[in-house]
Amino acid sequence: MTIDQASTSVFPKHPGLGYPSVDRARGVRLYTTDGRTILDACSGGAMAAGLGHGVGDIVDAAAASVGGILYYYAHHFTNQPQEKLAERLTGLAPEMTRVRFQSGGAEANETALRLARQYHVDRGESGRWLVISAAQSYHGATMATLALSGRAGLQAPFGPYMAGHLHIPPCTERFDPTGEAALDALDEALERAGPENVAAFFCETVSALSLPGYSPPDRFWEGLAERRERHGFLICLDEVVVGLGRTGRWFAYEDLPITPDIVTLGKTLGAGYTPLSATMCRAPVYDALAGGSQEFDLGHTWDGAPLSCAVGLAVIDYIDRRGLVERVAGRGPALRDELESAVSGCEMVGRVRGRGFLLGVEYVDPRDGTSILPSSAGLADMVDSHALDSGLLVRSTPADSNRWAGDQTLLAPAFTSTDEELSEMIERFAQVVGEVERIVKDRLPNGAAK
Ligand SMILES: Cc1ncc(COP(=O)(O)O)c(C=O)c1O
Structure with missing residues (x-):
């Protein structure tokens, strides 16, 4: 059943839309209450359910914790x-010596901001507060993390709450x-801010929704x-999406070729079974505060909290035991080739x-093969x-006014x-892109001419 706006008390993300209701999920399949099956090519839609849905080991670990x-x-x-x-985390990341846990990616990134600021204050450099970050990025929906993204489309109408951080273009x-x-x-x-006022450089190690698959x-x-x-x-890297295996x-x-000072994790750490995120730092950062x-x-x-951390431990054990980091590293390059050839x-x-x-696909105007499509195309x-x-879950990002x-x-x-599931995802996605391309070409003036 699709829940439409007339029949719900929930405040939805997009009040104009109806939402299918999912009541069951296994592996990479979501089942809706009106009997449809959706192939999940986006780990639950927010890149969190990296182990798939309904993994008994994780459910058991959560149940044991709740019972204790x-x-x-x-x-x-x-x-x-x-x-x-x-x-466990500092064992996997020996460069990091301390970990603070929270519930979500934005909280982890806000903690990183506070940590960077406190580090400088404790060392007697209280002028340092500004952050330089990548213009086409995403670090969360709280006011402090939204201010790190240079995307006016996301920040409107919250401009008055955005701290005056600086942004640099992606390479x-x-x-x-x-x-x-x-x-x-x-x-x-740095020159504009005055380097003595800069607390941190902040960016995604490998970008997710903002520039899928991109790294400088x-x-x-x-x-x-x-x-x-x-x-x-300090250099703060947001690994909320990519940390714990997603890039292999x-x-x-x-x-x-560098080591960051602060790293944030989220998504896969709780794997959709619990809200869980983390901020890790190197010894000098912790020592300055201590x-x-x-x-x-x-x-x-x-x-x-014990419940979230018990789930996090079970998630890491599962990834480790099943060799999933190696699986992603080994299968990733061919998967990318398959996508490239399918589209x-x-x-x-x-x-x-x-x-x-x-994996990410960036679209262009089919009329010249290079320009960014006008936002009116609604691609x-x-x-x-x-x-x-067509029963496939993927996640797209519209072009921002920053272009x-x-x-x-x-x-x-x-x-x-x-x-087989990966091949099905790629095949279905290529069909969707083909269909949408036909519609876009029909709608654009001189759409067929390349
Ligand atoms: C790179 C990145 N950082 C931070 C966040 C914020 O995480 P959360 O939604 O858990 O607050 C996201 C969310 O998608 C993200 O993609």
């Missing part, structure tokens, strides 16, 4: 699941394949590290990107709704997807 200790507050107590999960193939222009922009931003070239990362050395800001590494930063104010107090009710006949597809089980919404109508990227679609299947 359900909840008490990290202000007063610690608990074994929290202790073990922190130890995509379209604008800056070497990363040199982004480094120049970083220098300009090595030259950019190396230049960023040189500037960190020179100017003393436990942490996507393992592929970078030897300074000795305080990092503000937090959230569910920080480090190769579409004039509307400008580029395919991909790392592991994080992103059309792809998602046609996909859902750093065109409309895009993200595919982020569960790490447990079988080869």
Whole structure:
């Protein structure tokens, strides 16, 4: 049954839309109450359900925790699941020495912001508060994290709440394949802010919805590290989507020529079974606070709660035991090739990107094969709704007014997807793109002429 707006008291995301109701899910299949089956190519739609739905081991771990200790507050107590999960994560990420847990990605990123700020204050540099971040990015829906994204389309109408952080363009193939222009922009931003006022550089290691599958070239990362050395800001990497296996590494930063100071995790850590996220930091960051104010107090009710951390431990055990990081690393390149070849006949597809089980398609105007489509074409919404109508869940992002990227679609299947399921996702997606391309061409003036 699709719940329409006349028959619900829920405040929906888009009041104009009706929503199918899902009451059961197994593996990568969602079952709606009106009898439809949806193939989930996006880990629940928010890239969280990376192990697929209904995994008995995780459900059992949650049930055992609820039957034992359900909840008490990290202000007063610690608990074994929290202790073990922190130890497990620092074992997997030996560069990081401390972990603070929260419930969602935005909370993890806000914690990273507070941590970076507190680090500088405790070292006597209280002028440092500004953040430089990538213009085409996403770090969460709270006011502080929204301010890190340079996307006016997301920030309107909350402009008055947005802190005056600075943004630099992404170094995509379209604008800056070497990363040199982004480094120049970083220098300009540092100059404009005054480097002594900059607390952190913040970005996604590999982008998700904002630029699916994109990561800056090595030259950019190396230049960023040189500037960190020179100017003393921290590097915070948002791995809320990519951390814990999605790119075929436990942490996507393992592929970078630099080591970050603070890293955030979310999504796969709770894998859709519980809200869970984390902020990890290197020893010097923790030591500055431990030897300074000795305080990092503000937090959230569910920080480090036993239930969430027990689920997080079971998730990591499951990924480890089943060799899912290796599976994603091994299968990812061929998956990307399959996607590329499936959509190769579409004039509307400008580029395919991909790392592991994080794949992205960027669309262009089929009339010239390079321009970004006008937003009036409504391409992103059309792809998602046609996909859902044909029983496929993917997630698209419309082009922002910043014009750093065109409309895009993200595919982020569960790490447990079988080869057959992956092939079905790609095949169905290519059909959807083909259908939507025909509609777009019909609607655009001179649409058929390339
Ligand atoms: C890269 C990235 N960071 C942070 C977030 C925010 O996570 P949450 O929605 O759990 O607050 C998201 C959400 O999609 C994300 O994609």
